[in-house]
Amino acid sequence: MPKIYSKSSQAWLDNDAVAAWIFLAPALILLSLFILWPIAYLFYLSFTSGMFTSDGIHWIGLNNYWRLLSNSDFWQVIFNTIYFTLATVIPSLVIPLGLAILLNQTLPLRGLLRSVYFLPSIISLVAAGLGFRWLFQNDGAVNTLLDVIGIKAIPWLSSTVWAMPVLIILGIWKQLGFNMVVFLAGLQTIPPSRYEAAELDGANAWQKFWHITLPGLQSTLIFAIITTMIFTLRSFEQVYVMTGGGPLNSTNLMVYYIYQEAFAQFDFGYAAAAATVLFAVTLILVYLQLQTWKEES
Structure with a gap:
């Protein structure tokens, strides 16, 4: 039966770092979807005004932070x-x-x-x-x-x-x-x-x-x-x-x-x-x- 993997690909699969990333991938995906992405979107939203309607939201820079300070x-x-x-x-x-x-x-x-x-x-x-x-x-x-x-x-x-x-x-x-x-x-x-x-x-x-x-x-x-x-x-x-x-x-x-x-x-x-x-x-x-x-x- 012919070999499916070459020696280089087999070595790549045996690498500990690659194996660790494969096992961590599901948790990292969930972490990104439910924690990192909401934090990033929150940060972006802090530079905008408007609502989630047909008018949409608009970029206003640091205005919201200036409003906070004042x-x-x-x-x-x-x-x-x-x-x-x-x-x-x-x-x-x-x-x-x-x-x-x-x-x-x-x-x-x-x-x-x-x-x-x-x-x-x-x-x-x-x-x-x-x-x-x-x-x-x-x-x-x-x-x-x-x-x-x-x-x-x-x-x-x-x-x-x-x-x-x-x-x-x-x-x-x-x-x-x-x-x-x-x-x-x-x-x-x-x-x-x-x-x-x-x-x-x-x-x-x-x-x-x-x-x-x-x-x-x-x-x-x-x-x-x-x-x-x-x-x-x-x-x-x-x-x-x-x-x-x-x-x-x-x-x-x-x-x-x-x-x-x-x-x-x-x-x-x-x-x-x-x-x-x-x-x-x-x-x-x-x-x-x-x-x-x-x-x-």
């Missing part, structure tokens, strides 16, 4: 997003880390407590938002409790001061269980012999935490910081369900602002410019965190 509402949204992100990320790391350290020890009902703390992570954010809106409405359970202890009712969701803290509490509650499980997994990788050696050297609980636990959780902390920051930056459901960006634009976050401009005002080019800014900021933050991790490791 729009006071956009800067208010930027401030809101920074405030929400910082106030959510820090407690969403500190509280789960403390819970993970406690639950990593031998405690009664430890398994049940882990499940209870993880429950918020599997509850729909829309359902959680509706629940929190009921709790914090003017005649809700929180104000009823305040009235019992003699504190005047607070207009939580209609106050420019208190509406954002309610969203922050929901964000922390939602992220708590996921980060706790991540930290628990990280704690399992730290050899117990390190703590035993530290105890023999007379180290107290704080010294063991600072010199053993935190360095041992370095990669876990980086992962938790990045995922929590992405979770907060893309927050939309709680704003949509609970406040609608109000009162007086005080809880309008970046993703909700993009949604309003695109699907309420039908200003797709301007919304794409805002989305591009958010995407760029996210990439920069992730890059800086990864660089910091490399320098410390």
Whole structure:
């Protein structure tokens, strides 16, 4: 039977690099279709105006970005997003880390407590938002409790001061269980012999935490910081369900602002410019965190 392939073609097929590209091709095609192409089209759309109608869209260069920079509402949204992100990320790391350290020890009902703390992570954010809106409405359970202890009712969701803290509490509650499980997994990788050696050297609980636990959780902390920051930056459901960006634009976050401009005002080019800014900021933050991790490791 004659040979179908020559020696050169057989060598080409045996090449490891070619084989790797063949196996990666399906995933790369899907990645290009559903991630890379939408990002590229978003970037293109940010330089245009118009709608997806018979009139079409028109190239306008950097006008949408200039509009962003000169729009006071956009800067208010930027401030809101920074405030929400910082106030959510820090407690969403500190509280789960403390819970993970406690639950990593031998405690009664430890398994049940882990499940209870993880429950918020599997509850729909829309359902959680509706629940929190009921709790914090003017005649809700929180104000009823305040009235019992003699504190005047607070207009939580209609106050420019208190509406954002309610969203922050929901964000922390939602992220708590996921980060706790991540930290628990990280704690399992730290050899117990390190703590035993530290105890023999007379180290107290704080010294063991600072010199053993935190360095041992370095990669876990980086992962938790990045995922929590992405979770907060893309927050939309709680704003949509609970406040609608109000009162007086005080809880309008970046993703909700993009949604309003695109699907309420039908200003797709301007919304794409805002989305591009958010995407760029996210990439920069992730890059800086990864660089910091490399320098410390």
